[in-house]
Amino acid sequence: MDKEKQTFWRSYLSGLQLSVAVAAYTKVPPTWRDDDYVPDINKLYFIEDGEGYVAVGDERHYPKPGSLCLLPAERRQSYGTMGERTFSKYWCHFTAKLGGLHLFHALEAPVVVAIDDLPRMKALFDRLLDAHKSPDWTAGMHEQAALLEILAIFIEQARPASAVPADGAIQKMNAVLAYIETHLADNLTVEELAGLLHFHPNYFSRVFKRTTGLSPIQYVNRKRMDKARHQLAFSATSVSNIAFSLGMEPTYFSRMFKEHTGLAPSEYRDSFA
Missing domain, CATH: 2.60.120.280 (Regulatory protein AraC)
Structure with a gap:
């Protein structure tokens, strides 16, 4: 590969x-x-x-x-x-x-x-x-x-061998995925991401989901939760500061984190103690 x-x-x-x-x-x-x-x-x-x-x-x-x-x-x-x-x-x-x-x-x-x-x-x-x-x-x-x-x-x-996506989609989506990775603290929108490829937002959403299996916003939130899990496991950063670093209010962050993992952020961190 x-x-x-x-x-x-x-x-x-x-x-x-x-x-x-x-x-x-x-x-x-x-x-x-x-x-x-x-x-x-x-x-x-x-x-x-x-x-x-x-x-x-x-x-x-x-x-x-x-x-x-x-x-x-x-x-x-x-x-x-x-x-x-x-x-x-x-x-x-x-x-x-x-x-x-x-x-x-x-x-x-x-x-x-x-x-x-x-x-x-x-x-x-x-x-x-x-x-x-x-x-x-x-x-x-x-x-x-x-x-x-x-x-x-x-x-x-x-x-x-990868069955999906096709090589052209990989090249285009790599740029979008890299952008998402470095802008997780921003208020990312479908329109902004679509603009990176000069696609109409509706067409971009269809291509993105066909390529990744997720809608653009679902993918952004998943990456935010991935980063949060890593910070909770390997740093002493407070839950509130982790939330702010991801562009989220602490209460909303805690609710979303529990939806994704089944555990509150503090419970997740305690499991690594």
Whole structure:
């Protein structure tokens, strides 16, 4: 992937929203099988032992021990056993979205990847399972952190091709995204951002959402919350000053932060203490 695309995808992926539905370790029974169904959630299998098959569309794969398998949401798929030596596997069902788009609709990734560092992957899945079962109030953050690292490894080793957006859109949107990044404290408007590309605001909004999965204002607010999370975690700056640095009144900032993270700013900061 060239430098321009890397710049775009780094900014794009920073807004990835994850949610784990279930995670476990299982020795599957001989009856483990389902054919030609379309789930609304992603599935991730890390195969430790055994044999079987997984399929997405018309492509069938036979993962070996040490493989990480991704069955993306809203794609026709199948799975099943091939004998008595069934899969022993870590597995996770999850959602991963960029705005309203499924992550693996935006990235064309293979179904099966052979993992280089097996002890690391096993340790990450152990962390994911421990966090998923934990009653601690910060367990969801640890759960997402483990899944994020697993997905990062999968994407790095898969080297997927970007399905969207097209190169021309990347070049244009890189300039807009960079402008947003350096003007988060300003009262950014759709008209101002559209003017950077000499687009009509309505057309700009359509192109922006098709490219990023978010409306311009949703994207600006997401980047503000990303910056706020970093400042709360790694600085002693007061909540009020963080809000002002982002061009927001403290009360409105706190309400928006809780909508985005589920935690008040002070609660989020305390989780890193």
